[in-house]
Amino acid sequence: MSILLDKNTNILVQGITGSEGLFHTEQMLNYNAKVLCGVTPGKGGQVVTNNQLPVFNSIRDAKKQFDIHATTIFVPPKFAAEAIIEAIEQNIKLIVCISEGIPVRDMIKVKNMINKSSSILIGPNCPGIITAEESKIGIIPGFICKKGSVGILSRSGTLTYEAIDQVVNIGLGLTTAVGIGGDPVIGSSMIDILKHFDADDETKGVVMIGEIGGNMENEAGRWIKDNMNKPVVSFIAGQTAPKGKRMGHAGAIISEGSETAEAKIAILKECGVTISNTVSEIGSTMKRIIG
């Protein structure tokens, strides 16, 4: 078992003919992900990646030939919201948007549509999903993953890799890692992903990586306290971030008292979440709990 993604997930790539899209499609194929085809409007009929994958003008066209379970989006930010909306309208179950820099206004519209649909959106501005030794959607490096018992969810890209590396090196291994993205408006919240991990038999413990800005970690903490049946280890980045300064992620702006790292850590502790004090203790903290 795993969450959201496994070796049988049929994947489509939107923006497959762009340099990013093409490069990461090849990386996904190298990880044995079942990428079946791609979409780039106006490039229908082409074949990419050593004549393996057909390109279509639209998801609608692709669906005539393939049964698609998931799509990943490598489309420039100007057009990314439209790409997500196309996937929602075509009832794609899992939509993973890697693109960075989508206007908030566009994402509010997307979020309202997602809420009324049966699709799950991960991202945008995220590294995607990897299920160890089965499949990956997005840009998480596959070679650092080994199958095991820890689930990881994170708002940050390279911190996700760091956490994977630590749980693998300490011998616990990974079920699935999900990068949910660092933007102010994202498709899936921490709680959404925690629910999946809680229901997954193979996942024995969850690493939850947050940062300054927003209230998502606090809401997740309260949910964990009331509902979660598995141990959660959390690391919150940005304890030294100066107030009011923007630290790269659009979402990482401290505007209220409860959005600081200190406030989040205090709330998570109250809710029974174990805190990893520094970034280097994520793996060892989890090891101590689930051994």
Add this chain to the structure above:
Amino acid sequence: MKIHEYQAKEILEKFDIPIQRGYPLDDKADINSTIKRVQENFDTEAVIVKAQVHAGGRGKGGGVKYCAAYEDAQNAANSILGMNLITHQTGPEGKKVNKILITEALDIKKEYYFAITFDRSKNCDVFIVSDEGGVDIEEVAKNSPEKIIKAWINDSENSLLNGINEIISKLSLEKYQNQIEDIFRKLYRCYYESDCSLLEINPLVVTTDDDIIALDAKVNIDSNALFRHPEIISYRDKSEENPLELKASEYGLNYIKLDGNVGCMVNGAGLAMATMDIIKHYGGEPANFLDVGGAANVETIKNGFKIILSDRNVKSILINIFGGIVRCDRVANGVIQAVKELDLDASVVVRLQGTNADLAKKILDDSGINIISVETINEAAKKAVESV
């Protein structure tokens, strides 16, 4: 992106929102003529002189002056233009005033605080209004939160109307129903269509003639949406930005200067913050936030060094790269090349993990240059703090 008050008022005017009128200037030679133009064109003896900087609290810092007559205005304008303005938002070093705005003075009956912004937790826009306008709204929010009225707006016309009516009713402003409804609608349209992340009017005033007017305006624009607003891009005032941060952005690097002496260079914003945190954990003070992004190559590493070293406080540099797509051996070669070319006197601690990390460590160890190469973030932070 932040813009100046006078620029924000230009945007408001396009949406037909009544503003306190005036003219900006940046040359002392234009002071006298500008005061006269304001007095004549807007039929006013008294004027207000306002410093134009990207920071709040200008009034308290002495950057806004009411001037009853021409000579007062001359004096105020001459002293404010070019002054170093220190407010709670400029930091202790203050900001040089390169532009001022001279406006008409209005007879004010009542001041309100007004803002529209995005509420992440509710995933919709929110109107924030208070009848304690014109002052530090953060103080009001802290000391008397009941005086802050919030109304959440989703995409529907209905919710906008309900929100406006709720505010009118809570502030007992029924007398101005039509005027307020009209102005609030225009303000929301302005916020929505201009891709604002914040539209703040503090104060929005009722004059003795019962006109409702935006006396001040603070507008932040979603940087990701600037492609839709070429006219707003031209409002960017680079003199308001930290010169090092500006230079870094030209290199494609995301850099924020801090006050410590341990410089750091990291890929990814989250890992960069975590690296700053662990430096602090071991008793050091980070000198900066620097995210080199997804494409850490020889050139970005070299530029990163240049930016970090422009800060004379830096005594040691910690490089922390997790190579996912990035190959660590390439990063290692970039570090060696940069250290050789730039003739460093700060010590350099390097931690490379991920793709080809072993090869990268060998390259660094064999290079013969003075670099401390370590395997874990823990060690890296300890070494970087020790070597200050």
